[in-house]
Amino acid sequence: MSTLEIPIRDESIRLGQLLKLAGVVDDGAMARAVIENGEVRVDGDVVARRGSQVRPGQSVEYAGETILVVTGT
Structure with a gap:
């Protein structure tokens, strides 16, 4: 399992x-x-629900990947 950090601005x-x-x-x-x-x-x-909102600090798991949502700059 790997972890990806994805920055978002919103x-x-x-x-x-x-x-x-x-x-x-x-x-x-x-x-x-x-x-x-x-x-x-x-x-x-x-x-x-595909339209569910994900915010910085939350983690998403799918297909052996963990996606960490972080605040972007």
């Missing part, structure tokens, strides 16, 4: 956008599918 980012930005899914359709299938966890809890 207060939050949509879960599907974060997965694309981190490079763990190829496109929005794939993001939607893996989220709806319950394959994605935010702070340890399964999240099934």
Whole structure:
């Protein structure tokens, strides 16, 4: 399992956008599918809504990757 730090400038980012930005899914359709299938966890809890907001300090787990959302500059 590896960890990726993804900086964002805004207060939050949509879960599907974060997965694309981190490079763990190829496109929005794939993001939607893996989220709806319950394959994605935010702070340890399964999240099934692609539009869920993720904020700095939260972690997302998918396919053996941990994505840490951090405040960007």
